[in-house]
Amino acid sequence: MAENNLQEQMQKEMIEKDIFNQIKAYAFDYADKSLERHVFPTENAIEQLKIFDEGIPENTGNSKEVLDTLHKFGSPATVSQIGGRYFGLVNGGIIPVALAAKWLNDFWDQNTPLYVTSPITSKLETVAEKWLIQLFNLPKTTVAGFVSGSSMAILCGLAAARFKIFQRLNWDINAKGFINAPKIRIVAGRHAHGTVVKAVALLGFGKDNIEWVDVDNQGRIIFEKIPKLDENTILLLQAGNVNSGSFDAFNDICDMAKKANAWIHIDGAFGLWAAGSEKLKYLTAGIEKADSWSVDGHKTLNTPYDSGIVLCKDREALVSALQTTGSYVVYGEQRDGMLYTPEMSRRARAVELWATMKYLGKRGIDALVYGLHLRAVQFAKELSEYGFNILNDVVFNQVLVACDNDLETEATLKKIQELRVCWCGGSQWFDKKVIRISVCSWATTEADVTRSVLSFVKAREQISIKNNS
Numbered sequence: 001m002a003e004n005n006l007q008e009q010m011q012k013e014m015i016e017k018d019i020f021n022q023i024k025a026y027a028f029d030y031a032d033k034s035l036e037r038h039v040f041p042t043e044n045a046i047e048q049l050k051i052f053d054e055g056i057p058e059n060t061g062n063s064k065e066v067l068d069t070l071h072k073f074g075s076p077a078t079v080s081q082i083g084g085r086y087f088g089l090v091n092g093g094i095i096p097v098a099l100a101a102k103w104l105n106d107f108w109d110q111n112t113p114l115y116v117t118s119p120i121t122s123k124l125e126t127v128a129e130k131w132l133i134q135l136f137n138l139p140k141t142t143v144a145g146f147v148s149g150s151s152m153a154i155l156c157g158l159a160a161a162r163f164k165i166f167q168r169l170n171w172d173i174n175a176k177g178f179i180n181a182p183k184i185r186i187v188a189g190r191h192a193h194g195t196v197v198k199a200v201a202l203l204g205f206g207k208d209n210i211e212w213v214d215v216d217n218q219g220r221i222i223f224e225k226i227p228k229l230d231e232n233t234i235l236l237l238q239a240g241n242v243n244s245g246s247f248d249a250f251n252d253i254c255d256m257a258k259k260a261n262a263w264i265h266i267d268g269a270f271g272l273w274a275a276g277s278e279k280l281k282y283l284t285a286g287i288e289k290a291d292s293w294s295v296d297g298h299k300t301l302n303t304p305y306d307s308g309i310v311l312c313k314d315r316e317a318l319v320s321a322l323q324t325t326g327s328y329v330v331y332g333e334q335r336d337g338m339l340y341t342p343e344m345s346r347r348a349r350a351v352e353l354w355a356t357m358k359y360l361g362k363r364g365i366d367a368l369v370y371g372l373h374l375r376a377v378q379f380a381k382e383l384s385e386y387g388f389n390i391l392n393d394v395v396f397n398q399v400l401v402a403c404d405n406d407l408e409t410e411a412t413l414k415k416i417q418e419l420r421v422c423w424c425g426g427s428q429w430f431d432k433k434v435i436r437i438s439v440c441s442w443a444t445t446e447a448d449v450t451r452s453v454l455s456f457v458k459a460r461e462q463i464s465i466k467n468n469s
């Protein structure tokens, strides 16, 4: 196709909007089916993915056909996340208004490094920052950076800590790097999330230099086991253990760490939202004493993916850490989002975060977060009535389930996944294999929980029949 024909064709598509109507119909078809269909794609659907194995096309194709292929072969090979029976990892559903806002945001296609590249994004980031600080009750000086997820938010929090501690030691880490640098200590609980360890590695601290602190039977740092801290230490705490959902005892630990002038970072990827629930906020008591926090919108809050937030009490430390030169740091009247993130070009992820919080309000956030907890409690209760062992205190949204031995647990989990009524992953909890349930979606109803529990029971029956025959 000649070049100007291509341009004409695309102009036509923008004006006529047929392909957008087409994809809207496909999206609605997907939404209706995926609420009831298998949570995990069938083997046949996965087999059919080989249609995508081809070389880059020589010639320009047809938009409608591209979209047809995507829906026909792509949609059946998705994991049904928008339904109520996906309990793997710690994911999150999607609030309808956030999804709708995302569609508009897609048309906006904003790039968001600076105020001048997108005034609306600058405004919504400013507002979302203020709301998050209020909701989590963080210090007034706190600033937020809108990043891709907690992995990146943790990295930014630790980069700020690194900058600040080295600055106090009269060492410009951005300029001089680690060679001949003074030593910084990293102290973390043995159950710190893998992405925390990754951030430590990426920032050049070295994983082997982490001073590991023993945890109790819920995975919480044991206060008495924390080594003597000093002002050159970064202490890593967590709000929401990725397996058990437990929270470190922030009040006492932070008091002690603050006295030592250590930097405290809290990984609250999904758990920080407990602060938004009247009945659960006891879990986050004391978080305001930390220096930096990382949290996701895309988990507990059910925003679309690509929504992580770094919060830092010390603006100068965060901004300096994320810039290559100090002189670059000029604060305008308006917010320039790139000062608070490692990236320059970014999509306007704050749009959906804002829409979600604007819609839910404090009451809605409370209802959402507490609802996830209630469904988790229901899961634990019903499963234990059927003779499954629940290995954690269900304080938040996580449930750890075991059968009578590891072999049975693993076989049951495999069967649950094959039945596809719901989807859970496996994990290791101290010396035991576990089936790990994470209730993360607003869409999960009491009936979804019961239906999933019955699938657990059926799975266990089927493997015992197989074992006995």
Ligand SMILES: *Cc1c(COP(=O)(O)O)cnc(C)c1O
Residues within 6 Å of the ligand: 090, 148, 149, 150, 151, 152, 193, 195, 196, 238, 240, 241, 242, 267, 268, 269, 270, 296, 308
């Ligand atoms: C999910 C998770 C992370 C990583 O977050 P991403 O958004 O996936 O990058 C970090 N810590 C905890 C506790 C988590 O649950």
